Amino acid sequence: MTTSFEKTPGWLDWYAGPSRPAYQLPPGAVDAHCHVFGPGAEFPYAPERKYTPCDASKEQLFALRDHLGFARTVVVQATCHGADNSAMVDALRASGGLARGVATVRPEVTDAQLRELHEAGVRGVRFNFVKRLVDAAPRQDLREVVERIRPYGWHVVVYFEAADLAGLREFLLSIPVPLVVDHMGRPDVAKDPDGPEFEAFLSFLRARPDIWCKVTCPERLSVSGPPALDGERAAYRDVVPFARRVVEEFPDRVLWGTDWPHPNLTDHMPDDGLLVDFLPRIAPTPQLRQRLLVDNPMRLYWPDPH
Numbered sequence: 001m002t003t004s005f006e007k008t009p010g011w012l013d014w015y016a017g018p019s020r021p022a023y024q025l026p027p028g029a030v031d032a033h034c035h036v037f038g039p040g041a042e043f044p045y046a047p048e049r050k051y052t053p054c055d056a057s058k059e060q061l062f063a064l065r066d067h068l069g070f071a072r073t074v075v076v077q078a079t080c081h082g083a084d085n086s087a088m089v090d091a092l093r094a095s096g097g098l099a100r101g102v103a104t105v106r107p108e109v110t111d112a113q114l115r116e117l118h119e120a121g122v123r124g125v126r127f128n129f130v131k132r133l134v135d136a137a138p139r140q141d142l143r144e145v146v147e148r149i150r151p152y153g154w155h156v157v158v159y160f161e162a163a164d165l166a167g168l169r170e171f172l173l174s175i176p177v178p179l180v181v182d183h184m185g186r187p188d189v190a191k192d193p194d195g196p197e198f199e200a201f202l203s204f205l206r207a208r209p210d211i212w213c214k215v216t217c218p219e220r221l222s223v224s225g226p227p228a229l230d231g232e233r234a235a236y237r238d239v240v241p242f243a244r245r246v247v248e249e250f251p252d253r254v255l256w257g258t259d260w261p262h263p264n265l266t267d268h269m270p271d272d273g274l275l276v277d278f279l280p281r282i283a284p285t286p287q288l289r290q291r292l293l294v295d296n297p298m299r300l301y302w303p304d305p306h
Contacts (some may be wrong), residue, residue, distance in 0.1 A: 008051040012269040014261035018067060019273030023280055025069040026290055030297035032074045033182070033216050033257025036061055036091045037081075043090070046082030050132065053080050056261040058091035064260055068276055074257065074301055076102040076157065079128055083109075085117065092121040100301040102126050102157050106137075107144035118152050123301050124180065125149055129160040129168060139171055146175055155179065155212075155300070161186045162197060169204060178210040180255065180300075183217040184242060190223050193241040205250055212253045212300065215243040215292070218278055219262065219270040226268050235274055243282035251291050255300070 038045065039055040065073055073095070077088050085103045092099045101122040105114070125145060129136050146156060155178040160168055162185050172179060185201045192198070205211050218236035219226065226235045247254050256279065258272050283289040 006052055007054055008264070010266045011051065011053070011264055012266060013054050014056060015269045015271050018064065018271050021068060021273045021276035023277050025276065025279075026286075026294055028071045028298070029069065029293040030072045030074065030255075030301070031065060031068070031070045031257045031260075032255040032297045032301070033076055033214055034061060034073055034260045035076055035078045035263065036087050037078060037261065037263070038087060043081065043084075043087035045080045046084060048082060048135075049080040051080055051264055053078070053263055054261065058087075058094050061091065061260065062095070064258070064272060068258070068272060071098065072297070072302070073099045074102065074297065075099055077104045077126060078263065079104075080263070085122070089117065089120045089122070095121075097121070105145055105148070107141050107148070109145075109148060114148060114152065118154075122154070124155040124157050126157040126159065126182075129158065129164060130186075143175075146177060150177055157182060159183070162188060162201065165201060165204060172204075173207055178212065178300075179208070180212040180214065181205070182214050183220065183259075184213060184215055184246060186221065187242050189221050189238045189242055193245055198242060198245070202245065202249065205246070205253070209253075212255060212296075213246050213250060214255045214257065215246050215282055216255075216257050217259050218243070219265065219268070219275070220259075226270060226274070235270075236278060237281075240278075240281050244284070247283045247288055247292060251288055252296060254292050255297055256292050 036058050037053040037056040039057055045052055075088050075091050077085055081087055083104045083106050088101050092101045102124040103117050103122045105125055127142055156175055157180045158172060159182040165185055187198050205213055218239035221239050222236040224238040258275055260272060283292045
C-alpha cells in the first residue's frame with residue numbers, strides 16, 4: 001500500500017495551465033462534478049484506497065472555477081478519501097455557499113453527522129460500482145444508507161460501467177430517492193450511439209422521471225482522443241453523438257461538470273478550457289445549454305433561493 005505522499009504510478013498530474021475557453025458560459029453556470037484531493041498532509045487519504053492521487057486543493061479548484069467562468073461547483077467525494085468527507089466539507093464551508101457536496105457515508109453514520117453534512121451543503125451520496133476503484137458495499141448496506149438520507153431530501157449518485165448495468169438495473173430502480181448517473185454510465189463510444197447497448201442505457205433513464213444523467217468525462221470515454229490526436233481544438237468527437245442523444249431526449253435531467261482534477265487518467269490529461277468548448281457540440285442551442293449548465297443543477301442542488 002502506498003503512503004499518502006506517493007502518487008499512484010502512471011497517473012498524470014492535472015493540467016496546470018488550462019486555456020481560456022472560446023465558449024462563454026451562461027451567467028450562473030455550475031460545474032456539477034469535480035473533486036478535491038487532500039492536501040494529504042491535512043486530509044490523509046483512506047488506508048483502503050485503490051489509488052493515491054496528486055493533491056488538488058480547494059483553492060486550486062476555486063481558481064479553476066473562476067478561470068473557466070463557472071459561478072458554482074458541486075464537489076463529489078473521492079474514493080481515495082473513503083467515508084471521511086473532511087476535505088470535501090472543508091471546501092464547501094470555504095465556498096461561501098457557492099458549492100454543494102456529494103458524500104460517501106456508511107450505514108453506521110450518526111444523525112449528528114448527517115445533520116452536519118447537510119448544514120455544510122451536502123445534498124447527495126455516491127454509490128460506486130466500478131470494481132477497479134472500490135470494493136462495492138453490500139446492497140443491504142446501501143439500502144440502509146438510503147433510508148438514513150431520505151429525510152434530508154438527498155439523492156443518490158451512481159457510478160457504474162455499461163457492461164454492469166443489466167445486473168444493477170433492478171436494484172437501482174428500487175432505490176426510492178432520485179438517482180444521478182455519472183458519466184453516461186460509461187458507454188463504449190466505439191459502438192453505434194443508436195445501437196442496442198446505448199439504447200439499454202436510455203431505457204434505464206426513461207424508466208423513472210427522477211433519474212438524472214451527467215453527460216461528463218469525454219476524456220475518459222473517447223477513442224479518437226484529445227486535440228493533439230484530432231488535429232483540431234474540437235476534441236473527443238466520438239463522444240458527441242452519445243452525449244447529444246441524452247441532452248436532447250432528457251433536457252431537464254442532464255448535468256455537466258469538469259471532473260477536475262481527472263483522477264486516474266494515464267494516456268493524457270485534459271485541458272479544462274477545451275472541455276468547456278465541448279459543451280456547444282453536445283448541447284447545440286442556447287436553451288439546451290441554459291438547462292444543462294444553470295437551470296438543472298440549480299434545481300437539484302440549490303432549490304431554495306435563500
